[in-house]
Amino acid sequence: MNKTYNQKAWFFVIPVFVLVAFNAVVPLMTVVNYSFQETFGSNVFAWEGTRWFKQILHSERFHASLGRQFIFTFIILLIQLPLGIAIALTMPKKGWGVPVCLILMSMPLLIPWNVVGAMWNIFALPDIGFLGNSLNSLGFDYNFTQQSGDAWFTTILMDVWHWTSLVVLLSYAGLNSIQPAYYQAAEIDGASRWDIFRYIELPKMKKVLTLAILLRFMDSFMIYTEPFVLTGGGPGNATNFLSLDLVKMALGQFDLGPAAAMSLIYFLIVLLICWVFYSLMMKNEGRT
Amino acid sequence: MKKIKWIVPTFYIIFLMLPIYWLLNMSFKSTTEIINVYSLWPQDFTLDNYRTIFTDSTWYMGYVNSITYTVFNTILSVSAALPAAYAFSRYKFLGDKHLFFWLLTNRMAPPAVFALPFFQFYSSVNLFDTHIAIALSHCLFNIPLAVWILEGFMSAVPKELDETAYVDGYSFPKFFFKIFIPTIAAGIGITMFFCFMFSWVELLLAKTLTATIAKPIAAIMTRTSSTSGYELGLLAAAGSLTIIPGAVVIYFVRNYIAKGFAMGRV
Numbered sequence: 001m002n003k004t005y006n007q008k009a010w011f012f013v014i015p016v017f018v019l020v021a022f023n024a025v026v027p028l029m030t031v032v033n034y035s036f037q038e039t040f041g042s043n044v045f046a047w048e049g050t051r052w053f054k055q056i057l058h059s060e061r062f063h064a065s066l067g068r069q070f071i072f073t074f075i076i077l078l079i080q081l082p083l084g085i086a087i088a089l090t091m092p093k094k095g096w097g098v099p100v101c102l103i104l105m106s107m108p109l110l111i112p113w114n115v116v117g118a119m120w121n122i123f124a125l126p127d128i129g130f131l132g133n134s135l136n137s138l139g140f141d142y143n144f145t146q147q148s149g150d151a152w153f154t155t156i157l158m159d160v161w162h163w164t165s166l167v168v169l170l171s172y173a174g175l176n177s178i179q180p181a182y183y184q185a186a187e188i189d190g191a192s193r194w195d196i197f198r199y200i201e202l203p204k205m206k207k208v209l210t211l212a213i214l215l216r217f218m219d220s221f222m223i224y225t226e227p228f229v230l231t232g233g234g235p236g237n238a239t240n241f242l243s244l245d246l247v248k249m250a251l252g253q254f255d256l257g258p259a260a261a262m263s264l265i266y267f268l269i270v271l272l273i274c275w276v277f278y279s280l281m282m283k284n285e286g287r288t
Numbered sequence: 289m290k291k292i293k294w295i296v297p298t299f300y301i302i303f304l305m306l307p308i309y310w311l312l313n314m315s316f317k318s319t320t321e322i323i324n325v326y327s328l329w330p331q332d333f334t335l336d337n338y339r340t341i342f343t344d345s346t347w348y349m350g351y352v353n354s355i356t357y358t359v360f361n362t363i364l365s366v367s368a369a370l371p372a373a374y375a376f377s378r379y380k381f382l383g384d385k386h387l388f389f390w391l392l393t394n395r396m397a398p399p400a401v402f403a404l405p406f407f408q409f410y411s412s413v414n415l416f417d418t419h420i421a422i423a424l425s426h427c428l429f430n431i432p433l434a435v436w437i438l439e440g441f442m443s444a445v446p447k448e449l450d451e452t453a454y455v456d457g458y459s460f461p462k463f464f465f466k467i468f469i470p471t472i473a474a475g476i477g478i479t480m481f482f483c484f485m486f487s488w489v490e491l492l493l494a495k496t497l498t499a500t501i502a503k504p505i506a507a508i509m510t511r512t513s514s515t516s517g518y519e520l521g522l523l524a525a526a527g528s529l530t531i532i533p534g535a536v537v538i539y540f541v542r543n544y545i546a547k548g549f550a551m552g553r554v
């Protein structure tokens with residue numbers, strides 16, 4: 001669409017700008033402020049320069065939780081995207097099945113995150129949970145509160161349960177936007193199922209998939225509440241993801257300076273990855 | 289091939305329903321039964337857990353609080369995002385692309401980063417422990433999302449619609465409310481669904497910004513679990529009840545969702 005230049009459009013944007021700036025600017029500046037200072041409690045601060053940043057960037061603990069975070073997000077994207085697309089492809093296109101599928105699949109998205117954690121906790125407990133009890137009676141030695149492998153397995157399964165539907169809903173929307181004419185043309189050309197997917201469906205889903213990847217990346221990279229309730233970061237530090245570590249540092253030990261520096265580094269990592277990805281996708285789009 | 293297609297969604301839905309069923313199953317058991325007996329359905333069916341929640345005001349007020357700020361936030365986010373999304377979809381203006389990306393960056397800020405400054409900031413403007421505080425703070429991630437989704441829907445409406453209306457003598461506000469908003473009703477429905485969803489499920493900020501008066505149900509659940517030991521039955525019942533508002537919202541917007549998704553724009 002060819003847009004016209006109109007500087008007055010700014011007036012339309014002002015409410016959004018004010019509301020978001022109110023929430024974003026002051027708290028972010030507070031974090032920036034803390035990140036350069038040492039606090040001794042009771043509002044006494046001393047300038048520390050970049051000491052906290054250096055300390056965090058060289059800290060083993062930060063490297064470990066950042067590493068865990070990247071592995072977790074990578075696994076999540078690797079499972080949820082193909083699975084979500086596969087489910088969207090096999091979902092009914094019309095009839096009574098559509099609302100039933102949409103309603104049931106949206107359910108996990110609408111449950112408060114700590115309830116998701118608590119629900120999976122009691123679902124996976126080895127003695128009284130369905131998942132834990134079933135796995136153990138099948139002969140697996142499963143206990144997510146003791147064994148880090150099991151804790152990872154449970155956390156990933158929980159996230160797949162929680163968020164795959166978002167990918168499904170978005171992909172489904174993308175698939176529905178394809179005109180029947182495309183399929184008819186493909187049929188005349190004798191295209192195989194894979195060709196239809198590769199050359200018609202996938203390109204048409206590009207825009208919604210970009211959104212899905214961005215949202216899933218951001219949210220899984222910032223995951224906090226669910227693992228906090230499910231495993232509390234444990235056993236040991238096995239599932240101690242970046243957010244969990246950050247909150248432990250900020251509220252638990254009250255190390256405001258290092259916690260603020262870590263927050264900024266964390267935020268910049270998310271920002272950088274999203275920006276690179278967003279620019280790449282938009283560049284190939286050829287500016288619509 | 290056609291025949292077995294339904295297997296994938298069916299298995300997926302079964303997988304989704306299992307933990308929810310387990311939660312419901314536990315909510316109808318007493319805590320002693322949960323701990324001592326493993327059974328696929330309640331052996332000693334009881335409604336006591338639900339009775340406790342509906343008779344104790346610290347419990348049921350949690351639901352009232354959560355619903356209050358969620359509804360307030362949804363209205364606020366969508367009504368602020370409507371004109372902004374219109375501006376982004378129709379006009380070019382100084383710094384538009386940067387502003388759009390800046391809005392998105394707020395969706396990328398980990399809430400854990402903001403928890404402490406938010407507490408201090410909202411305390412200093414005397415909004416701590418109010419519904420308004422949570423509704424405002426959730427704008428941080430809901431407004432960018434609302435602008436993003438609405439902009440998509442609005443760009444799908446041809447510009448000729450605007451121009452024809454002006455030729456017919458409509459003023460801008462009259463056009464916007466009488467013609468444009470009904471045209472993108474499905475989009476607004478979907479946007480409200482997403483805003484409601486993200487505000488309803490968020491806990492970290494809601495918990496940080498409240499003490500007693502505006503405490504959300506999710507936070508009440510965490511507090512109860514730590515003080516009086518694990519009242520598993522009660523927690524399961526409270527958890528089950530948090531699913532209901534979401535289910536009601538999906539039921540109401542299901543046509544919008546099907547229609548909006550049919551337009552292929554989210």
